[in-house]
Amino acid sequence: MAFGxxxxxxxxxxxxxxxxxxxxxxxxxxxxxxxxxSVGKEIPHPNTxxxxxxxxxxFFRPASGGFPFHVGHFDFRAHGESAKGPxxxxxxxxxxxxxxxxxxxxxxxxxxxxxxxxGLWESSAxxxx
Numbered sequence: 001m002a003f004g005x006x007x008x009x010x011x012x013x014x015x016x017x018x019x020x021x022x023x024x025x026x027x028x029x030x031x032x033x034x035x036x037x038s039v040g041k042e043i044p045h046p047n048t049x050x051x052x053x054x055x056x057x058x059f060f061r062p063a064s065g066g067f068p069f070h071v072g073h074f075d076f077r078a079h080g081e082s083a084k085g086p087x088x089x090x091x092x093x094x095x096x097x098x099x100x101x102x103x104x105x106x107x108x109x110x111x112x113x114x115x116x117x118x119g120l121w122e123s124s125a126x127x128x129x
Contacts, residue, residue, distance in 0.1 A: 019111035038096035053095035
């Protein structure tokens, strides 16, 4: 069994598990810019003790080839857990992150997200200058 067979994808407008990568319309090589990666942009994903997005990873593969670079790993650890019971806790993290990155050439960003019930999901976004 190949690892790739375990990863699912789809259109984020019709599937709540697909990570969405948002890039600026324009950017300059070597200049930092903001990237937002989220799950549930169009259709909210549940964020409960029983059903949640555990993490999102982001990778960048230069158009010139080679292996992908692991840009970041973002954990979402609070889902309403409490000694009082499920969904009774005081804090819930939502699967969205915005951060700064810089690249010096075009390429492809790929995001992976992990749903504790429905497994791995991916999407990609092209970066052009």
